[in-house]
Amino acid sequence: MTILVTGGAGYIGSHTVLALLEAGHDVVVMDNLSNASEESLRRVAELTGRTVPFHRVDLTDPEGLDRLFSSHSFDSVIHFAGLKAVGESAEIPLEYYYRNVAGTINLLRAMDAHGVRSIVFSSSATVYGDNHHAPFVEKMEMGANNPYGRTKEQIEDILTDLGASDERWSIALLRYFNPVGAHESGRIGEDPSGIPNNLMPFIAQVAVGRREKLMIFGNDYPTVDGTGIRDYIHVVDLAAGHVAALNYLTAHGGVHRWNLGAGTGSSVLQVLNAFSRAVGRELPYEFAPRRPGDIAESYADASAALADLGWSTTKTLDQMCEDHWRWQKNNPNGYAD
Amino acid sequence: MTILVTGGAGYIGSHTVLALLEAGHDVVVMDNLSNASEESLRRVAELTGRTVPFHRVDLTDPEGLDRLFSSHSFDSVIHFAGLKAVGESAEIPLEYYYRNVAGTINLLRAMDAHGVRSIVFSSSATVYGDNHHAPFVEKMEMGANNPYGRTKEQIEDILTDLGASDERWSIALLRYFNPVGAHESGRIGEDPSGIPNNLMPFIAQVAVGRREKLMIFGNDYPTVDGTGIRDYIHVVDLAAGHVAALNYLTAHGGVHRWNLGAGTGSSVLQVLNAFSRAVGRELPYEFAPRRPGDIAESYADASAALADLGWSTTKTLDQMCEDHWRWQKNNPNGYAD
Numbered sequence: 278m279t280i281l282v283t284g285g286a287g288y289i290g291s292h293t294v295l296a297l298l299e300a301g302h303d304v305v306v307m308d309n310l311s312n313a314s315e316e317s318l319r320r321v322a323e324l325t326g327r328t329v330p331f332h333r334v335d336l337t338d339p340e341g342l343d344r345l346f347s348s349h350s351f352d353s354v355i356h357f358a359g360l361k362a363v364g365e366s367a368e369i370p371l372e373y374y375y376r377n378v379a380g381t382i383n384l385l386r387a388m389d390a391h392g393v394r395s396i397v398f399s400s401s402a403t404v405y406g407d408n409h410h411a412p413f414v415e416k417m418e419m420g421a422n423n424p425y426g427r428t429k430e431q432i433e434d435i436l437t438d439l440g441a442s443d444e445r446w447s448i449a450l451l452r453y454f455n456p457v458g459a460h461e462s463g464r465i466g467e468d469p470s471g472i473p474n475n476l477m478p479f480i481a482q483v484a485v486g487r488r489e490k491l492m493i494f495g496n497d498y499p500t501v502d503g504t505g506i507r508d509y510i511h512v513v514d515l516a517a518g519h520v521a522a523l524n525y526l527t528a529h530g531g532v533h534r535w536n537l538g539a540g541t542g543s544s545v546l547q548v549l550n551a552f553s554r555a556v557g558r559e560l561p562y563e564f565a566p567r568r569p570g571d572i573a574e575s576y577a578d579a580s581a582a583l584a585d586l587g588w589s590t591t592k593t594l595d596q597m598c599e600d601h602w603r604w605q606k607n608n609p610n611g612y613a614d
Numbered sequence: 615m616t617i618l619v620t621g622g623a624g625y626i627g628s629h630t631v632l633a634l635l636e637a638g639h640d641v642v643v644m645d646n647l648s649n650a651s652e653e654s655l656r657r658v659a660e661l662t663g664r665t666v667p668f669h670r671v672d673l674t675d676p677e678g679l680d681r682l683f684s685s686h687s688f689d690s691v692i693h694f695a696g697l698k699a700v701g702e703s704a705e706i707p708l709e710y711y712y713r714n715v716a717g718t719i720n721l722l723r724a725m726d727a728h729g730v731r732s733i734v735f736s737s738s739a740t741v742y743g744d745n746h747h748a749p750f751v752e753k754m755e756m757g758a759n760n761p762y763g764r765t766k767e768q769i770e771d772i773l774t775d776l777g778a779s780d781e782r783w784s785i786a787l788l789r790y791f792n793p794v795g796a797h798e799s800g801r802i803g804e805d806p807s808g809i810p811n812n813l814m815p816f817i818a819q820v821a822v823g824r825r826e827k828l829m830i831f832g833n834d835y836p837t838v839d840g841t842g843i844r845d846y847i848h849v850v851d852l853a854a855g856h857v858a859a860l861n862y863l864t865a866h867g868g869v870h871r872w873n874l875g876a877g878t879g880s881s882v883l884q885v886l887n888a889f890s891r892a893v894g895r896e897l898p899y900e901f902a903p904r905r906p907g908d909i910a911e912s913y914a915d916a917s918a919a920l921a922d923l924g925w926s927t928t929k930t931l932d933q934m935c936e937d938h939w940r941w942q943k944n945n946p947n948g949y950a951d
Contacts, residue, residue, distance in 0.1 A: 370775035371722055378768070379716040385708055424775040431715070431768045438707035438761040 279303040279350060280523070281393075283336070283384065284357030285329070286313035288467040289399070289456055289512060291321055293355060295465070296516035297523075298325045305349050308358065309335040312470055314612035320464045336380030342387040353395035353447075353526065354388060355519055356381065359428070362474050363403070363570075366425035377428035378435075385439065395447040397522050398436060401429045402454045402508070402538065402575055411506075411542070412578040415452070415534045422570050433534070440532035447526040454508035454538030454577050456515050458597040459604035466604030467512075468611030476548060477509070477597070481605035484556045491560065493545050495567035500574060506542035508576035511592035511600070521586040538577025539590040548594065555598040616640040616687060617860070618730075620673070620721065621694030622666070623650035625804040626736070626793055626849060628658055630692060632802070633853035634860075635662045642686050645695065646672040649807055651949035657801045673717030679724040690732035690784075690863065691725060692856055693718065696765070699811050700740070700907075703762035714765035715772075722776065732784040734859050735773060738766045739791045739845070739875065739912055748843075748879070749915040752789070752871045759907050770871070777869035784863040791845035791875030791914050793852050795934040796941035803941030804849075805948030813844070813885060814934070818942035821893045828897065830882050832904035837911060841882035845875040845913035848929035848937070858923040875914025876927045885931065892935040 280297055284290045285306030290313070297304045298321070306318060306329050315331060322328045330349070334341040336358055359377040360366065366373045381398075388394060403426035404419040419430045433450050440448045457477040459466030472488075473479040482488045496503040518537040525533070543551075553560050583589045592600075617634055621627045622643030627650070634641050635658070643655060643666050652668060659665045667686070671678040673695055696714040697703065703710045718735075725731060740763035741756040756767045770787050777785045794814040796803030809825075810816040819825040833840040855874040862870070880888075890897050920926045929937075 367775070368779055370772070370779050371719070371726065374772045374775075375719050375723060378772075379719045382708070382712050382716045386712060389708065424779075427771050427775065431771070434764050434768070435707070435711045438704070438711075438764065442705055442707050442761075 278352040278527070279305065281349070281351045281354045282306050282357065283354065284308055284313070284359065286310060286315055286317050286331070287357060289515060290357040291317040291465050292460060292512045292516040293519045294318070294329060295321050295324060295460065296520050298327050300520050305330045305332070305351070307332045307334040307345055309333065314468065316612040317465050324460070324462055324464060336383055337376060339383050339387065342383055343390070346387050346391040346393065351393045353397065353523055354384070354393060355397045355523070356384060357399045359399070361425065363423050363425045364474065366423055370424040373424050373428050378431050381432050382435065385435070394445045395526055396436070397449045397451060397519055397526065398432060400433055400450045400452045400534070401426065402452050402536070402577065404430045404433065404452060407570070407572045411574045411576045412540065413536065413575065414578040415536060415581055437532055444530070447530040448532040449522040449526055450534040451518065451522060452534065452536045453515060454510050454536070454575065456512045457509050458511040458513065458592065458600045460513060461600050463603035463607045466601065466608065476545060477552070477601055480549060480552045480560060481601055483560050484552065484602065485605050485609045487609070489561070491549060491562040492565045493562055494565050494571060496564045498573040500544055502544050502546045504545035505571060506544050506574040506576065508538040508540070508542050509548065509594060509597055510538050510590055511597045514590040514592055518582065518586070518588050521588040525586055533585070535582040535585065536577040536579055537582060538579050540577050540579035542574060542576035543594055551594045552598040552602065554595065555602040615689040615864070616642065618686070618688045618691045619643050619694065620691065621645055621650070621696065623647060623652055623654050623668070624694060626852060627694040628654040628802050629797060629849045629853040630856045631655070631666060632658050632661060632797065633857050635664050637857050642667045642669070642688070644669045644671040644682055646670060651805065653949040654802050661799055661801060673720055674713060676720050676724065679720055680727070683724050683728040683730065688730045690734065690860060691721070691730060692734045692860070693721060694736045696736070698762065700760050700762045701811065703760055707761040710761050710765050715768050718769050719772065722772070731782045732863055733773070734786045734788060734856055734863065735769060737770055737787045737789045737871070738763065739789050739873070739914065741767045741770065741789060742912070744907070744909045748911045748913045749877065750873065750912065751915045752873060752918055774869055781867070783869070784867040785869040786859040786863055787871040788855065788859060789871065789873045790852060791847050791873070791912065793849045794846050795848040795850065795929065795937040797850060798937050800940035800944045803938065803945065813882060814889070814938055817886060817889045817897060818938055820897050821889065821939065822942050822946045824946070826898065828886060828899040829902045830899055831902050831908060833901045835910040837881055839881050839883045842908060843879035843881050843911040843913065845877070845879050846885065846931060846934055847875050847927055848934045851927040851929055855919065855923070855925050858925040862923055870922070872919040872923065873914040873916055874919060875916050877914050877916035879911060879913035880931055888931045889935040889939065891932065892939040
C-alpha cells in the first residue's frame, strides 16, 4: 500500500514512517516543518535504504493538498500533523483550532475528493480530561480540559460523524498516552523546539547539560511517592500500533478508537530514577507546586488494542530511558547537529 | 455602532438587521445567499427607509473576508451564517463542519486581524442534547446528539477558549430555542428551501396548499397530549434579544451564554390548533412514529437573560401563528413571488 503520512518528519511521524517501510509499504511524507526537520527523513532513508518522497505542504493550504493528492495514489493516510503544546494552546487557541481542526477538515475534503477514505488519526489520552479515574477506557465520555485536547476531541467527533454518514470511510482514532524513547539506532528521536513540554525530553536535556535541573510539579499527589503517574509508551511500540491499526482498517473497515498505552503507569520519580540509571549518574531536580489541570494518575486500559489488533507494548521503562538517552547523547542539539 | 451581520439575508438575520436599524445602529450584511434572498434586505430597506450595504461573501473564503473587513470599520459582528438542517447534517457532516466550524474559524481570524473582537454567536438549544431534562440551564454540560448540534458546540468551545485567552474579546453565545413567526408587517419571514425542517413553516405550507398534511412524529410522549413539547419564540423577540446582548457586551465585555426562549413549552398539537385558529380552519395532520434523536420536552430556563439583559419574550403563541400566517399568506412562495 501507499501511505501518506502527514507530520511524517516529526517525532512519532518519523518512527512510524520507518515502521511502515519495514512492513513493506510505500510512504509519502507531507510536513510543514514548523516543528520538524527533513534531516529525520534522511536518517530514516539511511536506516532503511529507501528514500521517502517529501512534500512541504501545510494543512491550511487546500490547493497544496489538492496538488499532493493529484500527484500520488494513496491507499490510506496516517495523520500526525498538528500543534501539540497544552500550555501554548491556552494562550493561542484560535491558532490551534485553525491548524488542527480546520486543517484536518481540509485534509478530509481533499481525501474525499480524491477517493482516499482510510485514515489513522493521532488522538490523545488528553481527551479523557479530569472527570474520570484511570484506567481510561475508550467508551468513557470525552471531556478535555484544555484547548489542545479539545482540538483532538473535535476531530474525533468529526471523523466519527463522517464514518457514520458514509461506510466507505475506514477510521482509526488512536489515543496515545505518553510517547517517549527513540529508535534503538540513536539516529532518530524527539527534537523539541524551545523548552520541552514533556518529562523525558526535559530530563534528557538536563542530562546532556542543556537545562540546569528538572522541576517536578507536585509531590503531594495520592500516588506511590507523591508525584504524578503517567503511562509511558516507547515510540517504537507506538509506531507498531499504527501499522497494526492500518492493517485492521484494511481488513475490516469501520470506525474504531483504541488506547495506545502500556496499561500501567510510572511516577515522575520512577522515570527520573530510570533515566539516571541509563545515564549512570544522579540528575538534579526540585519540587514545585502542582500545575493547574494536571491529574494524579493517567494510564490506559490497553485491552481493546490487544483484543482487536493483537498489539501491546513490548519495551520496559529502562529500555525507554536507554534509547532516549542514546539519541540525546549522540545528538545533544537534536537534528541541528 | 457599525455591525456586521453574517447570514443577514436569512430568516433570523433579516429580522435582526431590522431591529438593529431601529435601534439606531449601522448595519452591513454578508451572506452567500445559499439559503437566503437579497429580497429580504430590499424589504427591510422598504420598512426602515434605510438601505443596508450587502456583500456576497462566503465564510470559506478568507480573502473575501479580508476584503470585507478592509472595506468597513466594524464595532461588532453578529454571526448567523451557517448550515442548519439536523437531518442533512447526519448525511453530509463534513460539509457542516467545513462551513460552520472552519468557516467560523476563518471569520474569527479575519476579526482578530482587523481588531474587531466583539461577537454575538447564533448557538442553539440543540447543544443540550438528550442527557438533560428541561428546563435547560446554561451551566448544563453540552452534549449534542447530531452533527449540526456538534458544530454549534464546537464553535461555543472555540469562542470560550478564545475569550479566556484574551480579555479584549467580548463574546455572547445565544442558545435559541424554536424561532417562529414573522415581522408583523408580513413583509419578511422564513422562506425555507425545499421541504421545511421545522414545524411552523411546515404547517404554514400546509395551510397555503403547498403541502398536503402535517406529519406529527410521535403521539406517545409523556406530555400533556402525547406530542413533543418545544419552546417557541417569536423571531421579533429573538431579534430584540440580539440587540440586548450586543448592548451588554458593549457595556461589560466578557464571555457569556444565554438561553433565548420563552421559558415555557407548547405541544405540537397546541401549535397546530393555534395556527388553525389564525388561519380560520382545521388543518390536516397524521400521526407517525417518533423520530430517532427527538426528545419529549425542550424548553428554556430563561432567567439568566432576564437577569443580565432585562430581556424576556413578549409575544404569545397566537401572535406567533398570526404573524407567521400573515407572512405565508401574503407570500405563498416566499421571496420568489
